[in-house]
Amino acid sequence: MVLHEKPLPDFVREHNIDQVTLDIIENALKNIRYEMDRVLVTTAVSPIIREQADEFPLIADRKGRMIVGQFGSPVDTVLAHSPYRVEDLKDGDVIATNDPYMMDGSTSHLPDILLVRPIFYDGDHIGYALQWGNLMDVGGSTAGSIPIDARSIYEEGVRMPPVKLYDGGKLNEDVLRFFCHNSRTPRETRADIMAIAAGTAAGAQRVKDICDRFGKDTYLEACDALLDRTRRSVIELIRKYIPEGQRFEFEDYTDDDGLGNGPIKLKLAMWREGDTLNLDWTGTDAQVPGPVNFLLNKRMFQMFAGVFLISAFDPTILFNDGYEDIINVTIPEGSVLQPKDPAPLSNRLVVMARLFDVLGAVYAKAIGFQVSGSYGTSPNFVYSGVKPTGEPFQTMEILYGGIPAIMGKDGLDGHSWWPEFLAVPAEYMETYYPLIVEEYRARIDSGGAGLYRGGCGIKKVYRFLADGRITYQDDRYHTYPYGVGGGKPGASSKKTLIRANGETVELPSKVRDVPVYAGDRLIFETAGAGGVGDPLERDPELVAKDVRWNLVSREAARRDYGVVLKDDGSVDAAATEAERAKIRATRGPLPEFDHGDLPPLEELSRIVAATRRTFNEWLSQELGKARVNGVR
Structure with missing residues (x-):
């Protein structure tokens, strides 16, 4: 077999570096x-x-290719949209930008700011240190810069094209002051940008330390060798696990775009040709008016596709851009994954979550066993207003849903897709903001039943101590996180606002600037995740443990798992065996993918639109009688 038909990258060659030194670097x-x-x-x-x-x-290396990281390097696109040439860069320069359209979606909405620092050693350019972070606010029409009803990116905040934040080590105070002036949280914005710059400085210095120890030439050779090693390793995974000559397809849906348009289809096809893996998003829906569009960087998606194989089969392989040329990605222009400027992008996270679900399902079909179910949700939540002291406030946090089960292991409860993300402690929120977290726990019966249970979503109850407004974006309100191989889907998301006077309002998955008042409570329930495998094959003792831990109710234990518990919580073995036999005799064939009890798409589309109309009418009335603005 020919290893590769296209011209090979320049790093694919014999390398003059021993393996011990390479491993150390x-x-x-x-x-x-x-x-x-x-x-x-x-x-x-x-x-x-x-x-x-x-x-x-x-x-990244001196050609801008990611050597270590997670998302693939945007160096080339950032420089292409800047007035700076590589040969003009110098030690101490830092380029900043937050415009997704000027880095081909390497960051995907305006609150994410990216800093790029070229690294020099003995006067020679040897690479880049990059870091991006999610800022609290970058302006726009609502606090947090995630307006769920934006119709263009101009409503979502200030756009900074690639510009030097530092020039030869000197801070460009005018640029920083201008950017922070457009933020509702200028103190936090300035501090966070300076912290991101400090992170890139630390990265650059440590690369120089490697050069001090091993020499510049050895470091540059190691960069090429690491790219080559990852490339060869990923080729072996593709050869071993992806059959050639077959096409694998899957589609799933995001509920809506925040304006009543939906559901929104994501469709992916995958096939292998030799050592090349092809991924084609043709058939995905066109971009939508609302801000759930996800400007998907092709290099980023190549990284995601490779990371799936690496994480599933050989986590010792280093994530880098080495396999960029062996994963071909097609994303139709004008689709919800490749929207045209100035389409809004602020709530792209819900489409990103579906992207991972669809990718995982395609791999499940290709590999031939139940890889994982569908993820829950990771909504952003913003609460802003003015304290009784007259001091304005704004908080933002990301909440998490259930992680899908995989063959051999239950899903994690209330966890982010990104393993290193953490939850904001309730003590932090209560110390700095006028609210109390009355309850924070795993949401019972939200994880999809299965031989391996899907992770539960979370239930978080906020009590507001000051008048203000809330904004959040979420999904899986109309649809369910699917189960795989007989596993059941996870529960959909739910939000309930309880006024201090007892009035109860069910809110949809995406809202902005809903007035809240001191004494009001918000019950925020995220979606669970899909299960894997036949629930009737699950060890009854594990089901009993889930009941004891308030992850599964007694009713769900019997209904979904056929497990009957005694009064003391122990398993009634005889009754369980009889109940499972009864369920097996009456149920039909187990579906490969279980999306839950959904109406036909046309009817679901009407439901989505009607839900948004009803909410908008209610919100209009609430805003008309609101006591305070609550928005800075």
């Missing part, structure tokens, strides 16, 4: 990434970075 680069993380999260101010670690570092 690889691990040093991994540690640099973690040090960049720690520098940023320990010096940032906002909870979304400091407490939740919504930031990502990256080290």
